[in-house]
Amino acid sequence: MDNFKPQGGMHVRAGHEDTDINLRGVILFIVILVISGGLTFLAASGLLRLFEWWEKTNEAQATPVQEQLHEQRGDLAKKQGARPAPDWYDREIDAKVMERTFATPRLQDDDATDMKVFLESEDDWLSSTFKDSDGNVHIPIDRAIDLLSDPKRGLPAVNGTFTPVPQYGNLTDVADAARRRLNELNAGAAQQKKK
Numbered sequence: 001m002d003n004f005k006p007q008g009g010m011h012v013r014a015g016h017e018d019t020d021i022n023l024r025g026v027i028l029f030i031v032i033l034v035i036s037g038g039l040t041f042l043a044a045s046g047l048l049r050l051f052e053w054w055e056k057t058n059e060a061q062a063t064p065v066q067e068q069l070h071e072q073r074g075d076l077a078k079k080q081g082a083r084p085a086p087d088w089y090d091r092e093i094d095a096k097v098m099e100r101t102f103a104t105p106r107l108q109d110d111d112a113t114d115m116k117v118f119l120e121s122e123d124d125w126l127s128s129t130f131k132d133s134d135g136n137v138h139i140p141i142d143r144a145i146d147l148l149s150d151p152k153r154g155l156p157a158v159n160g161t162f163t164p165v166p167q168y169g170n171l172t173d174v175a176d177a178a179r180r181r182l183n184e185l186n187a188g189a190a191q192q193k194k195k
Contacts, residue, residue, distance in 0.1 A: 091113075098106060108114055126141045147153055
């Protein structure tokens, strides 16, 4: 192994590369890069202006859905586009138009109004008095709180033989089992220390 000779008559020279970096090639590359960047910018701005011009000239042509909305909602739809009208406009007309135009499920067009309607219906239900088909009487929530917080009345007595029991049995039995388990663990730890 000490007599290593390169194969094929290759001559390995010690030292460094004799040629320098081609400065002309680097400058030419930078110039081409700057020119192509400028041309790309010009092409993009030209396309943008072309699209704006095309949109202005073809603005009168609407999609079939937009045409149908314009016919059903009248001049107001042409001013506002396909967006639903605000609350001061008749919302029932909008709802009927939406039902005929778009298939279900539809997105909410006014979530704040929907939440307001929902909260009002919940408040009405909590403050109403009625009797359901099973014979259960529903009273307003404020009245129920007053009745249950009255120390003279309170909760009604439990009928039958029901006696509340904790889930795991009598509390003293559970406490005794916990103490026994703790003593077993302490005894096991003491034996480990002795070994």
